[in-house]
Amino acid sequence: MLFSGVLSAIGTLWPLLLLAGLLAALGAFLKKGKWAVHERGTLPYMKVDSLFTPAEKRFYQVLKEVVPPQYVLFAKVRLLDLFDFPKIMNGSDYHHYKNKVQSKHIDFLICDREKVAPLLVLELNDSSHLRPDREKRDQMVSAALNNAKLPLLYITAASAYD
Secondary structure, three states: OHHHHHHHHHHHHHHHHHHHHHHHHHHHHHHHOOOOOOOOOOOOOOOOOOOOOHHHHHHHHHHHHHOOOOEEEEEEEEHHHHOOOOOOOOHHHHHHHHHHHOOOEEEEEEEEOOOOOEEEEEEEEOHHHHOHHHHHHHHHHHHHHHHOOOOEEEEEOOOOOO
């Protein structure tokens, strides 16, 4: 009789038990998986699988072969690191223009090997550059680089390069 009472109770509670089990399994997966839940006081940062997209990696491999030895190649350079600002600029203007470029980066940069002076910016364009937000970003980056007299070359992304 006790056994049948337990079975009866389980019969009405099984959806709740199943949900509890699924939540426990999901919690264990999240704790061990890529989207791990971090505990308070720990940092959630994880290493990326690659610094480059597959297209950027293919292009980088070609660039390493063709850039002459008197130059050095950099990748994923923060745009702000390419600019200096006039010393007489007021603080408000400085922060305004700094904020426009601070969180942006360029794909590749070729510099003079001795001075490590920027010479040429290379941007690899894939279909994402056709989006209105990317077009606006590209126009701003192009104008900033043009103003700084730093040439910019757009390269269309391809599956292979000669």
